[in-house]
Amino acid sequence: MKRTTDQKVGGSNPSGRAIVSGLQRQTFFTLSYALVYSLGMVSSSARTVDEYLSSLSLERQQTISTIRKLINENLPTGFNEVMNWGMISYEIPLELSGPTYNGQPLMWVALSSQKQYCSLYLTGLYSSQDQLEDFQAKWIARGLKLDMGKSCIRFKGVENLPLDLIAEVIQSKTPKQALDMIEVARGRRSR
Numbered sequence: 001m002k003r004t005t006d007q008k009v010g011g012s013n014p015s016g017r018a019i020v021s022g023l024q025r026q027t028f029f030t031l032s033y034a035l036v037y038s039l040g041m042v043s044s045s046a047r048t049v050d051e052y053l054s055s056l057s058l059e060r061q062q063t064i065s066t067i068r069k070l071i072n073e074n075l076p077t078g079f080n081e082v083m084n085w086g087m088i089s090y091e092i093p094l095e096l097s098g099p100t101y102n103g104q105p106l107m108w109v110a111l112s113s114q115k116q117y118c119s120l121y122l123t124g125l126y127s128s129q130d131q132l133e134d135f136q137a138k139w140i141a142r143g144l145k146l147d148m149g150k151s152c153i154r155f156k157g158v159e160n161l162p163l164d165l166i167a168e169v170i171q172s173k174t175p176k177q178a179l180d181m182i183e184v185a186r187g188r189r190s191r
Contacts, residue, residue, distance in 0.1 A: 043086025044112075052083055060113045064088070066158045067111055067120060067166075074167040078175035079108060087112030087119075092175045092182075108178050109170060117147075117154045122169050124178060126151035127185040131169070138165055 046052035049068075053061050068088060072081065079090045084104065091105035100106060110121035125132045139146045142162055147154040155161055173181065 044083070045086070046083055049081060049083055049088055052088060056113050060118070063118055063157055064111060064113055067118070067161075070163055070167055071109055071111065071170055074170040075109065076171065076174045079178075080105065085110065087121075092179055096175055097179055097182075106179070106182060108173070108175075114154075117156050120153045120155070120166070121151050122153065122166075123151045124173055124181060125169065127181055131172070135165065135169060138162070 044052050044055060046055055053065060053068075056064060071090060075090055078093070078096070080093055082089055082091060082105075084091065085107065088111040089107050090109040091107050094100070094105050097106050107121070108123055110119075110123075112119045112121075125135055136146060136148070139162060142165075144160055144162060153161075153166075
C-alpha cells in the first residue's frame with residue numbers, strides 16, 4: 001500500500017501522489033553520507049576484499065563469504081566489487097554514471113561485519129517503495145524476523161536468511177537500470 005504525504009500526517013489525499021517521491025530525492029545522498037561518515041558503524045581500513053576477509057574472525061569470515069558468494073553469483077555483469085566505505089562494495093562504474101557529487105562510484109550493494117551483526121545494504125530497496133514493501137512482505141510471509149534499516153539488513157548468520165529472496169533483489173537491476181533508478185530518485189529524469 002502506498003502512503004501519501006497527506007496520509008502520513010493524517011489528512012486527505014487529493015493528489016494521489018506517493019510518498020516515495022520524497023524519499024527518492026534523498027535516497028542516495030543520505031545513504032552515501034551515512035556510509036562515508038560511518039555514523040557508529042565499524043569501518044575497515046582494508047584495501048582489498050581478501051585483506052578484509054582475513055581480518056575477520058573465522059565465524060564472520062564464513063558468514064560474509066557465504067553472502068559475498070551469493071552476491072557475486074547473482075549480481076548482473078558490470079558492477080565492480082571493491083573495498084570502499086570500509087566494507088565490500090558493489091558499485092556502478094564512473095565510466096557509466098559519469099561524475100558524482102563526491103567523485104566516488106555509486107554503491108548499489110554492500111556487505112560488512114559490524115561488532116554485533118553483519119550488514120547487507122541493498123540500496124535499490126531504499127529507492128523503490130513498491131519493491132521494498134514486496135520484499136518485506138515476502139520475508140515476513142516465510143515466518144522470519146526481519147531486522148532492517150532503510151536499506152540495511154542486519155543479521156548474525158545465514159541460517160535464518162531467505163537467500164533466494166535476497167538473490168532475487170540482487171539480480172533485479174543491471175548497472176544501467178540501477179543508474180536510471182538513481183537518477184529518477186534524484187529527480188534528474190522523469191519516468
